[in-house]
Amino acid sequence: MTAILSVENMGIAFDSRSEKNKQVHVLHDIDLAIEQGEIIALVGESGSGKTTLGKVMVGLFEPTSGSLKYKGKEISKLNKKEFRQYRLDVQMVHQDSFAALNPNRTIFQSLSLPLIQNKIVKNTQEAMNLLIDYFNEVGLLPADQFLSKYPHQLSGGQRQRILLARALSVKPKVIVADEPVSMVDVSLRIAIIDLMTRMNQKYNISFVYITHDLATARYVAKNGRLAVMYLGEIVETNQIKAAIDYPTHPYFQALIAAVPEHIGTAGDTEIKDLPLRTLDMPSITNPPSGCRFHTRCPYYKERCKLEAPELRSYKGGLVSCHFAEEIDVLHRKQQKLTDLINTPVTMN
Amino acid sequence: MELQQEGYVTPVAPHFDKFKGVKEFFRVIWKNKMARVGLIIVIIFMLIAALGPLVVTTPKSDYLARLQNPSLAHPLGTDYAGRDIFSMFILGTRAVLIVGLYAGVFAVAIASAVGITAGLLGGKVDEMLMILTNIVLTMPSFPVMMVLSMIINVNNNFLFGLVLSLWSWAALAKAIRTQVLTMRNKEFIEASRLMGVSTFNIITKDIFPNIVSFVTVNFISIMKGTIVTSVGLMVLGLVPFDGQHWGMMMQMAMSQTSLLYGGIQPIVNFMTPVMGILLFQLGCYLFAMGIDEAMNPRLR
Amino acid sequence: MRKIIEIEKLTIDFELENRILRACDNVSLDIYENEIVAIIGESGSGKSTLASGILNLVRSPGKISSGQVHYIAVDGASTNILQMSPSEENVFRWKEISTVFQAAQNALNPVLKVKDHFIETVLAHESDQTIDMILKKAEEVLRFVRLDKSVLEYYPHQLSGGMKQRVLIAMSLILDPKVILLDEPTTALDVVTQYYILQLLSNIQKELGITLIFLTHDIAVVSQVANRIVVMYAGEVVERGFTKDVLGMPSHPYTKGLVDAIPNLKDDITKRKAIVGSPPDLTQTFTKCKFTERCFVYKEGHCEGIKKKTEQLYPTGLEKYTRCYTWAEAYDAQKKPKERVSNG
Numbered sequence: 001m002t003a004i005l006s007v008e009n010m011g012i013a014f015d016s017r018s019e020k021n022k023q024v025h026v027l028h029d030i031d032l033a034i035e036q037g038e039i040i041a042l043v044g045e046s047g048s049g050k051t052t053l054g055k056v057m058v059g060l061f062e063p064t065s066g067s068l069k070y071k072g073k074e075i076s077k078l079n080k081k082e083f084r085q086y087r088l089d090v091q092m093v094h095q096d097s098f099a100a101l102n103p104n105r106t107i108f109q110s111l112s113l114p115l116i117q118n119k120i121v122k123n124t125q126e127a128m129n130l131l132i133d134y135f136n137e138v139g140l141l142p143a144d145q146f147l148s149k150y151p152h153q154l155s156g157g158q159r160q161r162i163l164l165a166r167a168l169s170v171k172p173k174v175i176v177a178d179e180p181v182s183m184v185d186v187s188l189r190i191a192i193i194d195l196m197t198r199m200n201q202k203y204n205i206s207f208v209y210i211t212h213d214l215a216t217a218r219y220v221a222k223n224g225r226l227a228v229m230y231l232g233e234i235v236e237t238n239q240i241k242a243a244i245d246y247p248t249h250p251y252f253q254a255l256i257a258a259v260p261e262h263i264g265t266a267g268d269t270e271i272k273d274l275p276l277r278t279l280d281m282p283s284i285t286n287p288p289s290g291c292r293f294h295t296r297c298p299y300y301k302e303r304c305k306l307e308a309p310e311l312r313s314y315k316g317g318l319v320s321c322h323f324a325e326e327i328d329v330l331h332r333k334q335q336k337l338t339d340l341i342n343t344p345v346t347m348n
Numbered sequence: 349m350e351l352q353q354e355g356y357v358t359p360v361a362p363h364f365d366k367f368k369g370v371k372e373f374f375r376v377i378w379k380n381k382m383a384r385v386g387l388i389i390v391i392i393f394m395l396i397a398a399l400g401p402l403v404v405t406t407p408k409s410d411y412l413a414r415l416q417n418p419s420l421a422h423p424l425g426t427d428y429a430g431r432d433i434f435s436m437f438i439l440g441t442r443a444v445l446i447v448g449l450y451a452g453v454f455a456v457a458i459a460s461a462v463g464i465t466a467g468l469l470g471g472k473v474d475e476m477l478m479i480l481t482n483i484v485l486t487m488p489s490f491p492v493m494m495v496l497s498m499i500i501n502v503n504n505n506f507l508f509g510l511v512l513s514l515w516s517w518a519a520l521a522k523a524i525r526t527q528v529l530t531m532r533n534k535e536f537i538e539a540s541r542l543m544g545v546s547t548f549n550i551i552t553k554d555i556f557p558n559i560v561s562f563v564t565v566n567f568i569s570i571m572k573g574t575i576v577t578s579v580g581l582m583v584l585g586l587v588p589f590d591g592q593h594w595g596m597m598m599q600m601a602m603s604q605t606s607l608l609y610g611g612i613q614p615i616v617n618f619m620t621p622v623m624g625i626l627l628f629q630l631g632c633y634l635f636a637m638g639i640d641e642a643m644n645p646r647l648r
Numbered sequence: 649m650r651k652i653i654e655i656e657k658l659t660i661d662f663e664l665e666n667r668i669l670r671a672c673d674n675v676s677l678d679i680y681e682n683e684i685v686a687i688i689g690e691s692g693s694g695k696s697t698l699a700s701g702i703l704n705l706v707r708s709p710g711k712i713s714s715g716q717v718h719y720i721a722v723d724g725a726s727t728n729i730l731q732m733s734p735s736e737e738n739v740f741r742w743k744e745i746s747t748v749f750q751a752a753q754n755a756l757n758p759v760l761k762v763k764d765h766f767i768e769t770v771l772a773h774e775s776d777q778t779i780d781m782i783l784k785k786a787e788e789v790l791r792f793v794r795l796d797k798s799v800l801e802y803y804p805h806q807l808s809g810g811m812k813q814r815v816l817i818a819m820s821l822i823l824d825p826k827v828i829l830l831d832e833p834t835t836a837l838d839v840v841t842q843y844y845i846l847q848l849l850s851n852i853q854k855e856l857g858i859t860l861i862f863l864t865h866d867i868a869v870v871s872q873v874a875n876r877i878v879v880m881y882a883g884e885v886v887e888r889g890f891t892k893d894v895l896g897m898p899s900h901p902y903t904k905g906l907v908d909a910i911p912n913l914k915d916d917i918t919k920r921k922a923i924v925g926s927p928p929d930l931t932q933t934f935t936k937c938k939f940t941e942r943c944f945v946y947k948e949g950h951c952e953g954i955k956k957k958t959e960q961l962y963p964t965g966l967e968k969y970t971r972c973y974t975w976a977e978a979y980d981a982q983k984k985p986k987e988r989v990s991n992g
Contacts, residue, residue, distance in 0.1 A: 045840060045841075046809070046838055058542055059542075060538065060541075060542070087542065087543075087544050088544055091543075092539070094535045096535060100536050100538075100539050101539075102536045102554050102557065102558070103558070104558045104560075105553070105554075113540070113549065113553055114540070114544060114545050117543075117545050117546065117549060118543070155691075157926060166539070166543075170544075185690040185691055185926075185927070186690060186865050187690060187905060187906055187922060188922055188923070189909070189910075190909050190910075190911065190920050190921060191922035193911075212838050212839055213839070214913060215868070215910075215911045215913055216911055218913060218917070219911035244913060255839060255840065256913065257843075258839045258840045258843040259839060259868075259913050260866075260869055260871060260912070261871065261872065271843075271847040271850050271872060271873070273847070274840065274843055274844070276840070279794070279810070279840070279841070279844050280808070
């Protein structure tokens with residue numbers, strides 16, 4: 001099955017601002033294929049390159065090495081008409097819903113312009129009807145009230161739904177959502193994520209969900225995949241349930257350990273150290289040699305500094321680590337011990 | 349999981365009030381007391397300019413009535429050639445405002461072209477345009493105007509406005525460029541590009557609405573400034589083509605009558621256009637203050 | 649435990665064009681020495697306004713309409729923070745109560761080095777210290793937040809978000825305050841950095857015996873460090889108690905909604921659901937309980953939403969209080985049979 005969107009061996013290098021003749025590899029050797037109708041969560045901290053990868057997918061940045069392919073064809077080789085189609089088919093929902101809308105135009109003015117420009121509708125009346133339909137779909141009722149407002153008159157959650165409606169209105173095949181709920185109230189986040197899942201099921205739109213929040217990633221990509229990024233590289237991918245229950249890459253294991261515990265077990269227990277050698281992430285301008293994670297990896301060995309690991313198959317997913325098997329055994333032993341000492345005392 | 353489904357009403361095509369924007373605009377200006385005063389002053393002057401020639405006839409020279417003090421027949425007296433100062437002032441208003449308007453429009457056009465091109469294209473084009481802008485900005489405009497008016501034979505309002513605009517666009521161009529640079533990387537511009545909106549439409553529909561308010565304010569202050577410059581040039585006798593322009597009135601009051609020693613009337617002849625300028629400037633300034641608030645939807 | 653801050657019936661209003669927005673409605677709260685208390689609320693809950701009220705930083709168009717905030721010193725002397733003179737405030741602020749504001753990374757002056765920030769802050773409150781003394785103390789507090797003293801020579805833009813936040817926490821410690829108020833200290837940070845900062849704060853509290861007041865919307869974060877939790881909605885405290893009690897067994901429909909609405913790594917996904925609706929307009933005069941629009945208890949017909957009954961808190965457990973009278977009544981009804989048994 002050809003993936004609808006894929007990056008192969010892709011890298012992006014920018015010229016360094018501080019040093020001449022040096023390049024900063026913001027993305028390095030990325031291989032990722034997105035099937036039609038799948039949801040994939042792209043997880044990583046700031047500086048991991050996940051947002052840049054998202055922007056490459058929608059065509060805002062051109063890869064400096066490797067390729068980006070849409071429907072099997074390289075983007076740089078598409079003719080004008082095909083490129084236009086690609087542009088409409090791969091849409092983006094931004095993180096900051098306020099910045100993503102023109103503050104001096106009403107919602108209707110902002111959203112109808114691309115529809116008319118791309119001849120999806122013939123006139124403003126048709127645009128209005130189409131938008132009203134989509135607004136109903138995303139739960140913005142009564143639709144016409146929202147259309148005549150300015151962005152600053154709406155709440156964050158409402159604006160985020162508008163961004164989603166805007167993306168949907170051009171009938172895309174892929175939506176790249178960059179931290180879509182991080183600026184929305186916590187009690188409303190699930191509603192928006194549910195909306196995206198519904199759109200995925202109803203229209204078979206693929207979603208690339210970029211986030212640093214593992215919990216919402218798990219919620220959105222229930223049956224999908226997860227890809228973990230570190231310093232511009234993908235270090236692990238797997239089906240999401242398997243990934244979270246049995247993390248393989250040491251960085252991913254640390255990320256999971258860092259996510260706050262289930263609420264029911266709240267308490268004043270001491271906060272243990274994370275399985276990381278140092279807190280601070282190395283700079284992307286000067287990445288560590290060999291395996292990029294070796295400076296922080298608790299299982300670090302000499303080989304890690306000298307040789308960069310390949311992204312290889314392991315237990316149904318892909319992982320980029322020399323010692324994945326040994327670490328797996330160790331980690332599980334530790335997990336069992338931790339579970340044992342943390343089991344609450346049962347009283348009758 | 350239920351979303352807000354309560355009170356679901358069959359959607360009706362919204363009635364977009366096309367004039368809502370304009371009504372809203374004037375309502376805000378009216379509310380702000382200073383802007384209200386400014387608007388009234390500006391409107392009065394515009395009415396004088398438009399309707400003046402219908403009400404007042406061109407005063408004829410009448411050497412017998414030279415330098416007469418203000419009287420019922422001549423509310424502001426007469427000049428050295430016996431012409432009614434009041435009539436001249438009224439008729440001169442039109443010339444003054446028209447020249448100012450031309451100058452303002454040209455200046456804004458040049459500033460927008462330069463600012464938007466430099467901001468959007470960047471690179472070498474930006475560098476070249478900025479060098480040009482900086483030169484225009486740092487060279488003092490009045491001496492340049494003086495030289496230009498000596499070289500170019502200015503004999504009508506249009507040309508005059510054009511010449512005046514040549515050295516007044518630089519500051520606005522820089523401001524526009526800064527705004528464009530800020531907006532260029534903003535997510536909503538990015539979103540427009542992603543949705544296939546053409547560059548032309550991005551400029552007109554996305555960028556323009558965001559700069560319109562401060563461009564308008566600047567337009568008014570450019571107009572103000574060029575009026576003063578135009579008067580200055582006329583006082584110096586460098587653009588002697590329209591005898592009714594306030595500048596010419598001042599020039600004639602100074603050269604043809606002995607301003608300091610000739611008694612009250614020459615002073616009245618001189619001060620009348622001066623007061624006109626001051627009042628109009630004041631009106632523009634106050635009005636401009638209200639515009640910014642009126643045109644920025646977020647401030648309302 | 650000794651009470652250190654006492655908030656009594658604090659009401660803060662914002663005077664807008666032709667209406668009044670009641671951001672804090674009759675809030676009463678006690679804060680004890682040496683505890684970590686978290687104030688949970690989303691946008692419009694009033695928690696940030698409450699924070700500025702505690703620090704007496706409410707500026708026009710906001711104003712404190714009624715109420716008092718007392719700070720109780722070790723010797724028992726109680727001062728009304730809201731009535732301090734500017735000179736008293738100067739001494740009081742940062743030495744007794746200090747703050748780490750929201751998005752504080754942006755509060756660092758980009759043209760000053762980190763060391764200058766420390767110097768400026770100290771001299772503003774204690775003018776008789778020498779630069780050497782200040783820098784020495786700065787090194788000490790920086791060590792506490794696990795930053796090397798070389799950071800002092802850096803400019804803010806050379807630091808990462810996590811480092812900037814740690815610098816700010818260090819700055820809040822510099823004059824040995826008794827209370828630190830932190831407004832969303834980990835919101836803009838990555839999961840790993842957030843974990844470290846929480847670990848830091850927990851250690852600071854244990855070692856230095858400082859009282860921490862956390863303002864956040866992130867329940868998961870709070871459940872890791874806070875002893876007590878106060879939940880706010882539409883300017884009121886709707887529930888408060890020990891973290892384990894409140895989050896384990898919420899006794900207010902909003903708290904329950906929040907706990908149900910937040911996904912985490914180990915739960916059953918199908919059990920998550922959002923709270924319908926959105927925060928209410930605080931400029932309106934409420935005729936019913938402020939939460940009725942979004943309350944499942946009200947919608948299922950179990951409660952009338954009588955406003956008068958929501959003007960006080962009811963006990964629903966050990967040191968646990970709720971504003972929902974229906975829930976409190978149900979809790980009481982649960983208790984009564986046992987009492988009846990023991991009485992005869």
